[in-house]
Every structure is written in structure tokens, then in C-alpha cells.
Amino acid sequence: MKRPVRRQHQCPACGYPGLAEEPRPASGGGSFEICPCCGYQPGVDDDDRGVTPSEHRRRWIVAGSPWFSRATPAPPRWSPQGQVEKAFGKGGK
Amino acid sequence: MRSAPAILPAGSATCHSAGFGGLVTLLLLLVVTGRAEVRLVQGPAVTVTGTNAVIHWVTDTPAGGRVRFGNAPGRWDQRAQGPVGTNHAVTLDRLKPGTMYHFTVGTARLPLATNSFATSGPGSFEPTATSGKTENPDGPQAARPPPARVTWGSLRTLEDHFDRHGADFRAASSEDYAGQAWTFLVRAIREGLPAKQDTAGVIRVFDPQAGAFAAYNPDGTTKTYFKPGRRGYFNDQPGDSVDLRSLDHFRPPQ
Structure with missing residues (x-):
């Protein structure tokens, strides 16, 4: 029997495609799911700290694009630059 | 029988076909009946x-x-x-x-x-703890929380939430942090702390006294637990206000 495929979602800050929840669900507010890649937390970084996804992305890139999570490992052959470009285009704007 | 134009929204295209006299009649009807639709x-x-x-x-x-x-x-x-x-x-x-x-x-x-x-400041949401420690408003008499694998919604994310927000509550470990979030829910239900429920069933709870905020899945497991820095954060959260004391189906996981 096939296991149901759970839809994954993209981080609005770094483009990581493996989030379990929609960052900004239709019910309003943020998902509160912390991106294991860049640490962006919808509902906290934006709604409380006033940091937009693009601003977080800029800061994350300036900091060297470190993998955030201690519990969730980065995918094999993970490329932060490739991920950002795939999600947001060249320059990651 | 009621006149149909009176229940049409203001600016309805039927005004054109009604002509000037009809428009005046419509406005009069709206004024008299007070039934102009306000959105x-x-x-x-x-x-x-x-x-x-x-x-x-x-x-x-x-x-x-x-x-x-x-x-x-x-x-x-x-x-x-x-x-x-x-x-x-x-x-x-x-x-x-x-x-x-x-x-x-x-x-x-x-x-x-x-x-x-x-509103902010001391008032009706006084902690019940008798120790006077603001870091532990749930008091020494609070029930022992179940393990995090029971109380945390997505266990693989717990370490990340602890890393980001554990210091807000001086949590010693991720297990301690998850336990505090569970204890916060127990107290919120007992005291009827301000809470909202959105259309997906997510419950958001705020303690104005301690400045603590948590979000819980419909099954009572924790989504996050932290102290917002911005005034009005809880007020701006989505959902309708609910009284946790009267939500029969919503309980902390055991």
C-alpha cells in the first residue's frame, strides 16, 4: 500500500523546499514552523520582529548561509546558493 | 411586500435603470428603513x-x-x-x-x-504561584508534564524551537522547554488566559502578565512557545476569542 505523499512547502526566506506546513496558511498568521535551513520562523520573525523574508535572506547570506538546525541535517550535496537561485532567481532578490 | 431595491447594495447597477426618480425613491427607502448594507x-x-x-x-x-x-x-x-x-x-x-x-x-x-x-500591566491575570518567582508562574503545584514526544506537535522541530526560544523561559533542555509549554497550557485552561482559535483550529494563548505566548494544534500539542517582543502581538493574531475553560474538546495531551 502506498503511503500518502505529504505536500512540502518552500521557505519564503531561503527557498528551502522541505517545510511541512504552509508558512502563511489561509487561516491567517504564521505557521510557526522554524526553517531548518535558515531559521526563519513565520509568525515570529515577520509578525513580532518585523523582519521580512527577503531581509532575513539578505542577513543569512551575509552571515555565510549557515545551516540552522542541529536536529535536521542538511540534504546531501546541499548548495545554499543553488537553492536561493532556484527559488528566487539569480541574486536571490 | 418589501421593495426589492431597498436590499440592494449601494451603487447597484439597477439605479441606472430606475432613472432619477427611482434613485430618489431608493435613497428615501434606504434612509427611512435604515437598511443600507454596510460592509x-x-x-x-x-x-x-x-x-x-x-x-x-x-x-x-x-x-x-x-x-x-x-x-x-x-x-x-x-x-x-x-x-x-x-x-x-x-x-x-x-x-x-x-x-x-x-x-x-x-x-x-x-x-x-x-x-x-x-491591556498591559498587572490586573486580573495574576499568577497563582505562591513562590513569587515570575519565571515559574505555573507554581510548584503544577502537574508533571508528559514527555515531549507526547506534548510537542512536530518532534523533529523541538530542538530548533528550544534553541530559539528556550532562553525566554530559562529552559534547561528541550524536554524542559516542551514541558513548560505544556504546563502553560494547563494553567491557561485553568485560569482562562486570553486565547484565540483560528479557522484551522489552532489555539493561540497569551499571558499579559508573564508576556508569554504559545500556539497549540487542535489536538493540544505545542507548535511554539516564546515571549513576543512587540506590544500588540497577540492582539494582531488571527482567530476568534475563545474561553479555554469552556472548550470541551480541547485538552492538553496526556
Whole structure:
């Protein structure tokens, strides 16, 4: 029997495609799911700290694009630059 | 039989076919019956300053602004009003500090939306702990929490939440952090802390006294637990106000 495929979602800050929840669900507010890649937390970084996804992305890139999570490992052959470009285009704007 | 044009929205295309006389008749009908349909365009938003709150909202047509409010959802035992217009700002003053208020905005006859807000400062949300330690408002008598694998919604994310927010509660470990989030829910239900439920069933809880905020899945497992830095954060969260003491189906996981 096939296991149901759970839809994954993209981080609005770094483009990581493996989030379990929609960052900004239709019910309003943020998902509160912390991106294991860049640490962006919808509902906290934006709604409380006033940091937009693009601003977080800029800061994350300036900091060297470190993998955030201690519990969730980065995918094999993970490329932060490739991920950002795939999600947001060249320059990651 | 009621005249059909009277229930049409203002600006309806039928006005053209009715001609000038018809338009006058329609306006007269609307004035006499007071049944012009008023729609909420924006808001309501709340700006809380000390013991005052200003409720803002926008309607699509000019209408009188009326706010009914009280300390429990649906119990509108106080009211305030503003002038006729589309951009409404009604001030509620001399509110109690540290108190949750629920309100509805609309016209004198038509409620348009409900929401809630909390005033800051000490007040009705006093911690029950007798130790006087603000870091542990749940008190030494609080029940021992179940393990995090039972209480945390997505266990693979727990370490990340602990890394980001554990210091807010001086949590010693991720297990301790998850346990505090569970204990917070137990206390929120017991004391009826300010809470909202969105259309997905997510419950958001805020303790104005401790400045702590948590979000819980419909099954009671924790989504996150932290201390917001921005005033008005909880007020701006989505959802309708709920009294956790009367939500029979919502319980902390055991």
C-alpha cells in the first residue's frame, strides 16, 4: 500500500523546499514552523520582529548561509546558493 | 411586500435603470428603513496605550461607528461610539490594566466583526504561584508534564524551537522547554488566559502578565512557545476569542 505523499512547502526566506506546513496558511498568521535551513520562523520573525523574508535572506547570506538546525541535517550535496537561485532567481532578490 | 431595491447594495447597477426618480425613491427607502448594507472593508485593528484602546475599522459606506465590549466573548455590557463616516476610530478609555477585552464593531444596528485585545500591566491575570518567582508562574503545584514526544506537535522541530526560544523561559533542555509549554497550557485552561482559535483550529494563548505566548494544534500539542517582543502581538493574531475553560474538546495531551 502506498503511503500518502505529504505536500512540502518552500521557505519564503531561503527557498528551502522541505517545510511541512504552509508558512502563511489561509487561516491567517504564521505557521510557526522554524526553517531548518535558515531559521526563519513565520509568525515570529515577520509578525513580532518585523523582519521580512527577503531581509532575513539578505542577513543569512551575509552571515555565510549557515545551516540552522542541529536536529535536521542538511540534504546531501546541499548548495545554499543553488537553492536561493532556484527559488528566487539569480541574486536571490 | 418589501421593495426589492431597498436590499440592494449601494451603487447597484439597477439605479441606472430606475432613472432619477427611482434613485430618489431608493435613497428615501434606504434612509427611512435604515437598511443600507454596510460592509467591513478593513479591520478591526486595535491600538492599546496604557488603559486606553482605539479601535480602527473601515466600512465601504458612511455609517455610525459603534463598539460594544466586555470581558467575555459575547458579553457586550459596555459600549462606545464615534461619528458617521467610513474611517472609524473609537476610543475606549479607563480600561482595567492586565485585562482581556472582547468587542464587536459595527453600526448601531449591525455588528460587523468581533475581536479582542488585552491591556498591559498587572490586573486580573495574576499568577497563582505562591513562590513569587515570575519565571515559574505555573507554581510548584503544577502537574508533571508528559514527555515531549507526547506534548510537542512536530518532534523533529523541538530542538530548533528550544534553541530559539528556550532562553525566554530559562529552559534547561528541550524536554524542559516542551514541558513548560505544556504546563502553560494547563494553567491557561485553568485560569482562562486570553486565547484565540483560528479557522484551522489552532489555539493561540497569551499571558499579559508573564508576556508569554504559545500556539497549540487542535489536538493540544505545542507548535511554539516564546515571549513576543512587540506590544500588540497577540492582539494582531488571527482567530476568534475563545474561553479555554469552556472548550470541551480541547485538552492538553496526556
